[in-house]
């Protein structure tokens with residue numbers, strides 16, 4: 001299928017699981033856009049890609065942070081690194097980002113969609129305006145970026161990587177707007193993947209279903225952002241349909257949901273200390 005036929009990863013009859021080194025080498029000299037690259041998982045993806053000697057175009061709102069990330073990427077060995085700052089709730093930014101890639105590189109190999117707007121962990125406040133804005137930032141801009149990138153990715157037989165969450169597969173409480181944006185990503189990009197396969201277009205779409213990742217202070221309960229970032233890049237390079245990270249936690253939750261959804265809902269509800277959750 002177009003999801004798996006791009007680059008032969010192992011010789012006939014040899015390995016079936018390509019090595020980490022192999023997927024890293026596959027990115028040398030490739031032209032990659034990473035959104036939400038000024039902090040967290042996106043920043044770590046930029047550093048891994050820099051070590052792999054990729055060409056990088058990074059985006060986020062905060063120019064001062066992007067400048068520092070670009071400098072570090074160049075120190076780490078990026079073939080080139082630049083940025084565009086702006087908010088992804090602006091309808092013109094996705095086109096601008098893709099124009100920059102076309103003008104500077106003449107093409108694109110991988111689009112990593114990772115940014116998210118501000119969300120809080122609280123009861124739904126009834127603020128429909130917030131839902132609309134978050135849909136623009138977390139969902140519509142992903143669609144706009146992928147749409148603008150598709151002609152270039154068709155030419156290079158490249159890849160789209162969509163960073164989503166377990167909250168985009170299993171709706172727990174206190175994340176209604178965020179969860180809605182992540183469910184929407186699954187619907188859109190899984191449908192688009194089907195169309196690309198029907199049309200024999202060799203552009204892969206990898207949907208990343210992440211559990212809780214440590215993007216702040218070190219915590220044994222959360223998975224490390226550095227490893228998570230590497231797994232996302234690797235899944236994209238290998239043209240996987242989905243990444244589940246951390247594999248065991250996400251896999252178990254999805255399995256329990258498919259067998260006993262009400263049991264899972266109740267386990268999720270009882271895992272929170274309700275007195276700590278805000279109502280506004």
Ligand SMILES: NC(=O)C1=CN([C@@H]2O[C@H](COP(=O)(O)OP(=O)(O)OC[C@H]3O[C@@H](n4cnc5c(N)ncnc54)[C@H](OP(=O)(O)O)[C@@H]3O)[C@@H](O)[C@H]2O)C=CC1
Nearest residue numbers: 036037038039040041060061062087088115165210212213
């Ligand atoms: N951390 C976790 O536990 C989990 C994360 N995920 C997913 O991983 C991805 C990365 O998350 P994480 O690293 O934690 O997030 P962070 O909050 O650390 O980073 C978010 C990035 O998006 C940028 N950003 C924020 N608002 C906007 C905006 N309006 N327009 C453009 N860029 C914006 C931020 O930079 P700036 O403020 O400069 O704009 C930053 O670079 C997300 O898709 C998230 O849903 C999924 C499951 C769990």
Ligand SMILES: C[C@H](CCC(=O)O)[C@H]1CC[C@H]2[C@@H]3C(=O)C[C@@H]4C[C@H](O)CC[C@]4(C)[C@H]3CC[C@]12C
Nearest residue numbers: 119120121165166167172175178210211212249
């Ligand atoms: C509770 C979820 C993890 C379940 C698990 O352990 O498997 C979390 C996974 C993603 C989180 C959300 C996220 O990353 C975006 C926001 C970040 C803010 O700092 C807090 C609110 C979030 C909506 C956050 C909420 C918990 C998760 C859904």
